[in-house]
Amino acid sequence: MRSAFATVPFYRERWALDGREDPVVVPGRTGTNGGAAPLAEAVHKLVDLVPLAGGARRPEPARGLGRVLRTARRPGPGSLVVLLGPDDLRPPTDLPKGVRGCVADPDAPSAAVLRELAAVLDRGQRVLAVGDDKALAAFTEDHRVEAVPHRELDSLDAGPYGVLHDPVLGYLGALGDCGRWHLDWPHVYARPTTAGLAFTLLRQASPRFVDVVPAGGVRGEIGFCPRHGTPVVLA
Template identity: 55%
Template sequence: MWNSLAFRLWRAAYLRAVSSAFATVPLYRETWALRGRTDPVLVPGKTGTGGGALPADEVHRRLVDTAPLAGGSTEPDPARGLAGLLGHATERRSHRLVVVVDSDVARPPTGLPRGSRGCVLHPDAATAAGDEPVLREIVDTLRRGERVLAVGEAKNLDMLSAELPAELPPPDRVPHHRIDRPGGGPFGLLHDPLLGYLGVLRECGRLHVDRRHVYVRETPGGLAFTVLDRTSPRLVDVLIGGGVPGEVHACPKHASPVIDT
């Protein structure tokens, strides 16, 4: 594996997330105590099915049980993790306006670099008449000669570009990739409606995991993702895209974890 100290820290963060979820979150307590899990095994003799990973639709159905006993939000944030990945997702370091064009994202991304603002545009609104405030904001920003970054499904980004006046420079764009529908480069973000942004396609052509905030492990059910820094809803070992088989290894160029599906 990549740099062993970094791997050990990454792994330690994951083990803390598992331990905490087992001790305080009903969904994981029920699943792992009564059925079991692997890597790590928490109840001797119980290894469960699929290594203890849970399909995303089951987690979504039981979101109320993903809040810890102490209480917390049960609302997922599909824009989670975007800000931390933008640095690797585009060549330009910052944009005045970051627009997420996705029907699953309801709230703008937070934690953007100073001077950047985030907003959300529903794909249906992108094709509506020109009185949509977000569209007006995009046009005004482009007219001022400032940069706009559009993030979303490729077809939604195409729709947005078609709606903008032809005389304006096009916004930069970073398409979403789904784990079960990987796209080509050179840029892209691995996105899931439940877990948010999980990784980024870098110039080496590999899908890099957001290792500061996300852990991924191989299970019999497919690649299982864990959001490391979100306490509620707690999302641990979630099989996204219906469970896609894959491998986790080190990028030879960047020495950080990448996934191959």
């Protein structure tokens, strides 16, 4: 947080107005929602989320997919991960070694994607399709394709499979085999605030998302999984 306060215009301005200094709350001033900001407000000022030294201005909706898939449905070597979404969606870049990825329009997948999908399945290897329920239903009826549905913070369910996704922040966690929604805790931090659960992307340099509240504000808690001992979302 100190780095964001010192180098990112959005947080410098917001925290100063809330009575915060580097970034400790000034005595007698509690700030707004403990310093958390609505994600929608941050996105509206996206250019101000870039550090003073410069950096990327475009959010990465596919950020973190490779890591959370290890929890949701771990792909093995030779697997193909098909991320369903619009044409301007960038392919995932953090998939495990030996796993390939691509992006496909669920309503009109390209011939190249369909050929690759068929070739992988014919070799007896796995294809994982990642997207929302509508996209998954439209993409293919081949029962061999393994579905990994998106769930936003306000629509978490009991699975049996799923990844916690935000269109701006990317992939924040996944439903584990224990039935709990695990945070991608080395890369994502979350805490409850009066506005709802707030998230910080710990290792994304730009645009910098610190203590932002997605999905319009969803009340919840962060606990620890009794089986794995790592943070889980209780929303």
